[in-house]
Amino acid sequence: MSSVEFRKDLFADERDDNLQEIGKPTRRQDILGHVTGRSPYYDDHLFDGLLHMRCVRSPHHHARIRSIDTSQAERMPGVVRVVLARDVPNNLNTLLSLINFGKDEEKLIQDTKVAYAGEPVAAIIAETEGQARAACAAVRVDYEVLPHVLDPEASLRPDAPVVNEVYPNNTFDYHDLYDHQKLRFGDVEKGFSEADHIVEGEYQMSPIEQAPIETCGAIAAPETNDRFVCYTSTQALFFSLGTTAKLLNMPSSRLHFVGGTVGGGFGGKVDSIVEPLSVLGAVLTGRPVKFMWDRAEEMQVGAPRGAERWRIKDGVARDGRILARAFTGFFDAGAYTRLSSYAIIKCTGHIPGPYSIPNVASNVYCVFTNRTPATAMRGFGITGVDFAIECHMDKVAETVGLNPIELRILNAYRDGDMKPHRRLAKNTALIECCQVASQKSGWAISADAARQSSLAGGGGTRAEIPESLTDSVGRIGERRRADIPTEPGAGAPSRGRVAAGTQGIPIVAAAPQDEDMITDPARMGFRHAPAAPPQPRATPSTPVPPAVAPTGTPVPSQQAAAPPQPASPQPSASQPAAPQPPQAPSDPAPAPYKPEQPFSRGVKRPGVSRFLSGSRRR
Amino acid sequence: MTKKPVQFRLNGSPAAVFVDEGQNLLDLLRRGVGDLSPKYGCGQGTCGSCTVIIDGEPRLSCLTLAETVEGQQVETTNGLADGPDLHALQEAFMENFAAQCGYCTPGMLMAAKALLDRTPRPSREEIVEAISGNICRCTGYEPIIDAILAASGQPTRRTG
């Protein structure tokens, strides 16, 4: 489209200019179906004898369930089956258990305690949707209403009600050690003390509903070959399949999932709630069952992009250079984890934005509150913190009296700079973006700023990992006993210093945990440590003793932002913890892959990343 | 539950079906007749994805009591093409990238057709007004407005 302008003059030698499609109008491959109304969305599959499922939902933010009386509902016209928690074969899950991240904590249908308004406590399957609605209204639930908490910081106080009993401290457990994800790079306190200005700001973002026009839903039906077909709106077909297999305790080979034609998702269709429920309905009735949210449900229980609150503190030199930046972030996960824990890992890898700052620290909390669980949405984990960072950059520019575009160019990261998550920046382009923005907006910048380039000036000392100050504040459970500060380093007894090093020397650069995560040196210009296997995880709740690291000795990089590290296997009633094969890439004798464990498909095979089912960066 | 017979014309052909009490036209078209082109997005009139044309006017099928279409002419996206020949709006939507997920598209097409049937060369403002009851969450409205301009033989942003 003519409104797109290509700046092929920028980084011209980094690509062959032989693109066939980019910049040219093209027809979508699926457009014919769209304009003729024939694209097959999940609800466009017709079944004889289709039954309709609807949920009875909690009207309270937080309540204990004393009893559920379905006797009247069972006698209502058209009702075929009432589904309760006890009908779910393996009624405890966490979405990311498929990549071994986090503990099982959420029931498909609740029977003990509801933790957000709209949480399902029963489901009704009836001949028509109207009959299912009417029967849902006839289910009597006796609730003991409990105090609730709707603000993440209130949730961190020692006296806050326990939202999610699997995480009694109202925070996700990071690395079995801390109630937040830490990032430490250099020494922010030192940076602040050298600064001419301290600039602080607080930024906040409300939850955002993805609001796809097609609401979430699925239709499941028994097939003739002892399998169940499931047409679904999912954005993550195999994720939904794996989750369904796990919750229903059913080999994934008995599930035939059909998806791919999605009426808008934007992240809101990964949570795999509708699929297990519809398949369960088909299992229990032997008939096709549709479970489809209406618009009101989509808005109320459809997991949104979660709310975030950020506090940023910068130490800035008179000339505008940012010497230190500390973040305190709160992600409102709602009542259950869904994808918030992972959003924070993404976020921490992104901090401090596209800038090179020698001292950076962050504490980011995944906090449970009695709100609708939050999940993915376009750029989640990044969007909120970027909003905060860019607002803050303007505030810094105002404080030091600098043109905000020049301030960004001055502090921009450049190729070869070390990012706080201990990866080198490459293909950076913020400077060029700023220069083009200044031209387009007619907002003049200095000749010096206009001369800068992302390709020059990076690397060298900027590629070094500084000596980093660490602390051990915020261990799991600590906050239940006392109000302790949430910001990084505040009043913290030092846990020691991690010695400086350049990347490539195995001091603190995060060791790859799995073979297929090892980066390709040629491509990245990056040498990694020869097989320094991560230390075996401490058992949960046993804190790792403060590591006082003698200079130059490798330490397990608990403090470095790393890709999600697996929680230790959590024994759970229904799923006995299987002995886990050692995960180190150098492990000589991998345990045999057990295909009969249905939901670990593509996940626990030795030698394969537990995070991904394929390989990447190759 | 009693069923009532209802007869109407759907995309020019006679249709005779039984409706459930309280059934809306969207459900009747989709499940009763098997015309899956109108979509459910809200059941409350706010999204427009169920838009159909009844007796020449755009209406929301989710808010239309099915039995009230007795004797009326109903048009849906399913009947937009003439055999293998696509309608100018369909061609223009394809050409102008006026759909991403495509879920709002049948409703958009009906709103646009109702406009063009009365106003063959609408202004941009008239187009905006005509699709103001239809939400598209993916595409942004500009390509859709362009497509409707193009279908009525008028210049778009791209063709200038």
Added chain:
Amino acid sequence: MVTVTTVDTLQEAAASSAGQAVFLGGGTLVMRSVNYGELSVPQIVRLRSVAALRSIRADGTRIVIGAAATMGDILRSSEVSFLHPVARQIGGPAIRNMATVGGNIFAPHPYGDFAVALLALDAKLRLSDGSETDLESLLAARDNEKRLVESVSIARPAGDDFRFRKVSRVKPKGVSVMSLAAWLPRSAGRISGARIAFGAMAPTPVRVRAAEAALEGATLDENGIAGALAAATQGLTPPDDGLASGWYRSQVAPVHLKRLLLGEGSRT
């Protein structure tokens, strides 16, 4: 489950199920309740044909609008061109082809924009039992009203004596933060017998008598309307909802009333 009864006359409809059944106008609100299983009484009564109730005709100095006339019908009638800006601001085109004048009178907060205009234009209603009542008294007790509306008779305003303004967050089809209508008959530049009505500022559309009184004998200028602005929300306790708090509504009502009266700052 919902049952639907079809009858021939408004009188039969009013009598249906001892006045318990919900009358189906254009259905834009009734069908939402059906779809969401929220109908208080699951019985609907409808007319076989509404053609007779859709007419819009002059009647001396007044105009009579059938209760089943849709917003689309209003927009097609040159008789009520002064109401076109009102009808055009209700929903999108498809909603307007369905939404009726009668239904708008019963539409709950924050709906009822058309009724606000009718209220300013001294609307008198003809009801299914043959009686007449003014819109204001019907609105005051509409929740218990068992009779149905057959038609609405309104004054025909001269020149630019009638003004309407809808304040919404989403354009062009958002729901009202508030709507305002004024009928300002003038002789020799001085207002006499002004009627001012607000929508979404109370459970039903309402007149603001204090503001009307303050305009008596006044001229339509900054000084002349000062008293009316001061009295803009007298006696009103606007509701809180997802669009605006009652406090916000009270704060901005005089601003919008000023724009309405002086025709300033209109953004549509």
